[in-house]
Amino acid sequence: MTTRVGVVTFPGSLDDRDAQRAIRLAGAEPVALWHRDKDLHQVDAVVLPGGFSYGDYLRAGAISRFSPVMETLIEQAKLGMPVLGICNGFQVLTESHLLPGAMLRNNHLHFICRDQKLRVENAATAWTSDYQAGQEISIPLKNMDGRYTADRRTIDELESEGRVVFRYVDVNPNGSINDIAGITNAAGNVVGLMPHPEHAVEPLVGTGKTDGLPFFTSVLKQLVSS
Amino acid sequence: MARVVVDVMLKPEILDPQGQAVQRALPRLGFTGIADVRQGKRFELELEGPVDDAALARIREAAETFLANTVIEDFTVRVEDGQ
Amino acid sequence: MARVVVDVMLKPEILDPQGQAVQRALPRLGFTGIADVRQGKRFELELEGPVDDAALARIREAAETFLANTVIEDFTVRVEDGQ
Amino acid sequence: MTLDTVKNAEQTPDAAQPWAELGLKEDEYARIREILDRRPTGAELAMYSVMWSEHCSYKSSKVHLKQFGEKAPQSDAMLVGIGENAGVVDVGQGYAVTFKVESHNHPSYIEPYQGAATGIGGIVRDILAMGARPVAVMDPLRFGAADHPDTRRVLPGIVAGIGGYGNCLGLPNIGGEVVFDPCYQGNPLVNALCVGVMKHEDIHLAQASGAGNKVILYGARTGGDGIGGVSVLASETFDDSKPTKRPAVQVGDPFQEKLLIECTLEVFREKLVLGIQDLGGAGLSCATSELASAGSGGMRIELDTVPLRDATLSPEEILMSESQERMCAIVEPGKVERFLEICEKWDVIATVIGEVTDGERLEIFWHGEQVVDVPPRTVAHDGPVYNRPFARPSWQDALQADAPTAERLARPATGEQLKQALLDVAGSPNQASKAWITDQYDRFVIGNTVLATPEDSGMIRIDEETNLGVSVATDGNGRYAKLDPYTGAQLALAEAYRNVAAGGAKPLAVSDCLNFGSPEDPDVMWQFAEATRGLADACQVLGTPVTGGNVSLYNQTGEVAIHPTPVVAVLGVIDDVTRRTPIGFADEGHHLYLLGD
Numbered sequence: 001m002t003t004r005v006g007v008v009t010f011p012g013s014l015d016d017r018d019a020q021r022a023i024r025l026a027g028a029e030p031v032a033l034w035h036r037d038k039d040l041h042q043v044d045a046v047v048l049p050g051g052f053s054y055g056d057y058l059r060a061g062a063i064s065r066f067s068p069v070m071e072t073l074i075e076q077a078k079l080g081m082p083v084l085g086i087c088n089g090f091q092v093l094t095e096s097h098l099l100p101g102a103m104l105r106n107n108h109l110h111f112i113c114r115d116q117k118l119r120v121e122n123a124a125t126a127w128t129s130d131y132q133a134g135q136e137i138s139i140p141l142k143n144m145d146g147r148y149t150a151d152r153r154t155i156d157e158l159e160s161e162g163r164v165v166f167r168y169v170d171v172n173p174n175g176s177i178n179d180i181a182g183i184t185n186a187a188g189n190v191v192g193l194m195p196h197p198e199h200a201v202e203p204l205v206g207t208g209k210t211d212g213l214p215f216f217t218s219v220l221k222q223l224v225s226s
Numbered sequence: 227m228a229r230v231v232v233d234v235m236l237k238p239e240i241l242d243p244q245g246q247a248v249q250r251a252l253p254r255l256g257f258t259g260i261a262d263v264r265q266g267k268r269f270e271l272e273l274e275g276p277v278d279d280a281a282l283a284r285i286r287e288a289a290e291t292f293l294a295n296t297v298i299e300d301f302t303v304r305v306e307d308g309q
Numbered sequence: 310m311a312r313v314v315v316d317v318m319l320k321p322e323i324l325d326p327q328g329q330a331v332q333r334a335l336p337r338l339g340f341t342g343i344a345d346v347r348q349g350k351r352f353e354l355e356l357e358g359p360v361d362d363a364a365l366a367r368i369r370e371a372a373e374t375f376l377a378n379t380v381i382e383d384f385t386v387r388v389e390d391g392q
Numbered sequence: 393m394t395l396d397t398v399k400n401a402e403q404t405p406d407a408a409q410p411w412a413e414l415g416l417k418e419d420e421y422a423r424i425r426e427i428l429d430r431r432p433t434g435a436e437l438a439m440y441s442v443m444w445s446e447h448c449s450y451k452s453s454k455v456h457l458k459q460f461g462e463k464a465p466q467s468d469a470m471l472v473g474i475g476e477n478a479g480v481v482d483v484g485q486g487y488a489v490t491f492k493v494e495s496h497n498h499p500s501y502i503e504p505y506q507g508a509a510t511g512i513g514g515i516v517r518d519i520l521a522m523g524a525r526p527v528a529v530m531d532p533l534r535f536g537a538a539d540h541p542d543t544r545r546v547l548p549g550i551v552a553g554i555g556g557y558g559n560c561l562g563l564p565n566i567g568g569e570v571v572f573d574p575c576y577q578g579n580p581l582v583n584a585l586c587v588g589v590m591k592h593e594d595i596h597l598a599q600a601s602g603a604g605n606k607v608i609l610y611g612a613r614t615g616g617d618g619i620g621g622v623s624v625l626a627s628e629t630f631d632d633s634k635p636t637k638r639p640a641v642q643v644g645d646p647f648q649e650k651l652l653i654e655c656t657l658e659v660f661r662e663k664l665v666l667g668i669q670d671l672g673g674a675g676l677s678c679a680t681s682e683l684a685s686a687g688s689g690g691m692r693i694e695l696d697t698v699p700l701r702d703a704t705l706s707p708e709e710i711l712m713s714e715s716q717e718r719m720c721a722i723v724e725p726g727k728v729e730r731f732l733e734i735c736e737k738w739d740v741i742a743t744v745i746g747e748v749t750d751g752e753r754l755e756i757f758w759h760g761e762q763v764v765d766v767p768p769r770t771v772a773h774d775g776p777v778y779n780r781p782f783a784r785p786s787w788q789d790a791l792q793a794d795a796p797t798a799e800r801l802a803r804p805a806t807g808e809q810l811k812q813a814l815l816d817v818a819g820s821p822n823q824a825s826k827a828w829i830t831d832q833y834d835r836f837v838i839g840n841t842v843l844a845t846p847e848d849s850g851m852i853r854i855d856e857e858t859n860l861g862v863s864v865a866t867d868g869n870g871r872y873a874k875l876d877p878y879t880g881a882q883l884a885l886a887e888a889y890r891n892v893a894a895g896g897a898k899p900l901a902v903s904d905c906l907n908f909g910s911p912e913d914p915d916v917m918w919q920f921a922e923a924t925r926g927l928a929d930a931c932q933v934l935g936t937p938v939t940g941g942n943v944s945l946y947n948q949t950g951e952v953a954i955h956p957t958p959v960v961a962v963l964g965v966i967d968d969v970t971r972r973t974p975i976g977f978a979d980e981g982h983h984l985y986l987l988g989d
């Protein structure tokens with residue numbers, strides 16, 4: 001049976017079709033999930049895609065977090081279902097407290113779109129097992145509110161438990177604490193990051209690299225072997 | 227130090243997409259009975275000197291020319307009470 | 310109709326680049342003597358019913374769970390005076 | 393409160409009307425009276441004045457634009473030509489592509505962020521209204537000198553507005569231009585282009601036919617946006633109990649537009665739409681009169697059913713409101729329910745505001761009373777046409793003769809001077825990297841961007857199986873066009889054509905945005921006439937028809953016009969995007985060839 005990976009569409013989601021394509025290219029079956037529908041339709045994992053859900057009005061992710069699909073998703077994530085939040089999806093994950101901390105406006109106050117180098121700090125999560133710890137990858141970054149922050153205690157906890165999954169290399173594009181680009185929960189099934197792996201899965205389009213594909217093959221392997 | 231607050235709101239006739247999005251979300255979260263929501267900006271300015279008329283006049287000028295975009299926004303300047 | 314205002318500001322320990330950008334620009338525009346600027350949000354809520362304790366308690370809850378993200382922000386709720 | 397009904401207008405033929413304040417000329421007002429055989433009502437006057445404005449009626453440029461049709465080269469690719477919201481070309485494999493470039497210069501000068509943002513919003517709705525999914529945007533921009541205070545005032549807002557709106561809509565920005573020249577001080581140019589893709593059978597047109605079919609207005613509520621001018625009318629016909637000051641500025645809501653796109657594409661997919669028009673300049677006046685005029689039969693609208701943001705709006709104001717993010721669709725009665733369901737799914741407000749009739753009039757009612765009764769064609773298509781005088785400027789010869797002499801433009805004599813000259817060129821704002829601007833735009837979203845900044849043209853894959861793609865480039869050079877508008881326009885076309893070809897695509901079609909000064913100045917009118925003639929001639933030679941575009945006049949500060957600035961966009965097709973040629977050296981050892989002389 002093929003592995004089913006859901007992609008939630010909120011009003012204003014933009015990279016949902018891109019995430020579906022990445023899942024397909026990795027060999028799984030993408031399943032479109034709708035924000036108003038509580039049912040996860042028997043998916044094995046879920047991607048919360050990038051975009052401007054609800055226009056990023058109020059705060060990025062603040063309104064989507066209360067959608068019906070999130071109720072079920074929060075339950076399932078706590079039971080161990082792999083969940084990946086990309087950019088706006090990461091913002092939804094922090095707003096719904098599946099991941100700690102919060103996202104602030106970039107310190108330079110501009111939207112930024114660039115090819116961003118990252119270091120994979122933790123290759124043991126559901127979404128990073130196809131990378132090597134310490135490996136450097138390059139994938140697009142594009143956001144307005146990407147400055148990750150949390151209180152000192154939370155940061156210390158994330159650092160000491162190895163829960164910082166990605167760090168910006170060369171340039172910190174938004175003023176994020178400790179160059180943090182992505183984090184995971186304690187169980188390692190929920191991962192959020194600001195840059196966009198789904199835009200780096202084909203040599204032809206985007207930046208012309210495929211450094212993002214292992215996200216989607218990682219989760220596939222983990223699901224098949226479990 | 228003295229604090230002056232400048233509130234900047236979109237003019238009433240100007241579309242406020244953010245306020246609208248909040249207003250529409252509130253009933254879904256179980257908060258009813260709210261007829262309208264407008265979202266604006268609040269600036270808190272800490273002054274080095276005293277908040278006299280001259281200082282307030284200058285802040286009003288800064289609000290007019292810089293903090294607010296008077297093509298679409300209104301502003302109010304007030305000294306924070308309870309300081 | 311009654312108006313309730315919710316002010317949301319970043320917690321003091323959180324860096325506020327918007328406020329800083331304003332603060333840095335002010336002297337360039339000729340406005341000196343301002344030691345600090347913080348920028349936050351102001352929500353104006355028009356209530357359908359009266360502003361009683363129950364209504365205020367509900368708004369406080371909406372602010373706590375929704376209008377502010379208390380990981381990074383503080384808020385205050387108050388009834389607009391002079392209405 | 394007295395409502396100016398049709399009946400009232402018949403009974404009070406001599407009532408004074410503010411036609412001059414609304415920008416109508418005396419003979420134009422007389423013509424309206426002649427068409428209606430009575431004085432117009434306030435609402436009718438509002439409609440005619442806005443639809444007969446330069447912006448909507450092209451009254452000064454029409455006679456010249458005709459050439460684009462008359463000289464159009466024979467092209468099998470052309471599916472829909474000039475006259476619709478945007479032209480459509482066949483790109484093979486059953487796909488059709490639509491694209492158009494438009495200006496939002498004046499609004500962007502007044503309120504840079506919102507002006508530029510709503511410029512993107514407007515062109516995207518034009519493309520959507522053709523039945524296409526918008527897939528990319530571009531933004532040719534012109535500013536005053538880089539270090540001028542006015543540039544500092546407008547540039548950050550314009551760039552943030554284009555990014556803020558386009559990024560939030562999820563449309564990759566695949567190219568554009570940034571040019572600095574003092575002639576644009578006080579009059580920046582904000583042109584915006586959108587490309588959309590559809591299957592041939594999905595092409596939709598703006599027309600209302602079939603008596604009994606419903607007119608549905610959907611999207612944002614209608615507010616007092618952009619109706620500054622018509623307030624004079626409102627205060628004429630109403631007492632003064634309402635707010636008289638109306639905002640001339642429109643505020644965009646890109647989130648609403650994103651919902652509008654998805655919702656519209658879904659109603660297209662289910663074949664629920666017979667005709668469709670976006671609401672842009674002139675709002676409902678334009679949408680209702682154009683839909684009715686292009687269809688067969690008439691239309692009846694109940695204006696009081698329009699959902700309002702501001703309950704105090706008068707009928708005149710509702711008709712002229714330029715509130716953004718609205719569309720108007722013609723739907724068979726049996727399909728209305730499903731249409732409304734899909735709108736509800738996307739949180740989009742939708743309302744039946746009227747229906748197609750078997751008459752020949754556009755009739756609009758307000759609380760049961762008739763306020764408009766006009767032949768729609770006279771509003772939408774039979775506006776005034778001017779043959780404005782033009783003449784080669786007296787200074788043109790002197791300007792052309794004024795070639796830089798050796799003293800005025802000394803050649804570098806030493807290595808040091810040469811180095812300095814190189815640094816000066818590389819460091820000049822027009823030549824320096826534009827990444828500080830383009831990094832604020834999302835060029836990756838949708839995952840089909842094959843080429844974007846810093847490439848010569850933007851390229852988008854439109855079919856993932858076959859790798860079919862399209863490419864677009866925009867170019868324009870006001871300095872060349874000022875020296876010689878005829879050749880300058882041709883150079884703009886040639887450059888965009890080369891940029892598309894250089895990426896590996898075959899140029900197919902042209903869209904243009906003609907930015908000029910006041911048409912009432914014979915010098916400017918000559919520039920306009922020459923530039924259109926040049927462009928039409930060059931299109932004929934290259935075999936690429938103009939499929940649509942936009943004219944922006946009155947770009948001037950006081951008496952001083954901007955350089956004539958025709959911005960030309962060329963669309964090309966490439967049947968396999970893996971064969972695109974990016975700029976830059978790919979591998980060591982490759983050879984360099986110079987083509988042409």
Ligand SMILES: Nc1ncnc2c1ncn2[C@@H]1O[C@H](COP(=O)(O)OP(=O)(O)O)[C@@H](O)[C@H]1O
Pocket residue numbers: 530531532533565566567568569570822823824825826829830833844845846847848849
């Ligand atoms: N306003 C803009 N929006 C998007 N892309 C832009 C804009 N201005 C310039 N670009 C892109 O930046 C690149 C370099 O532009 P430019 O320096 O003008 O080069 P060229 O002279 O080759 O056109 C091109 O790919 C162009 O499309």
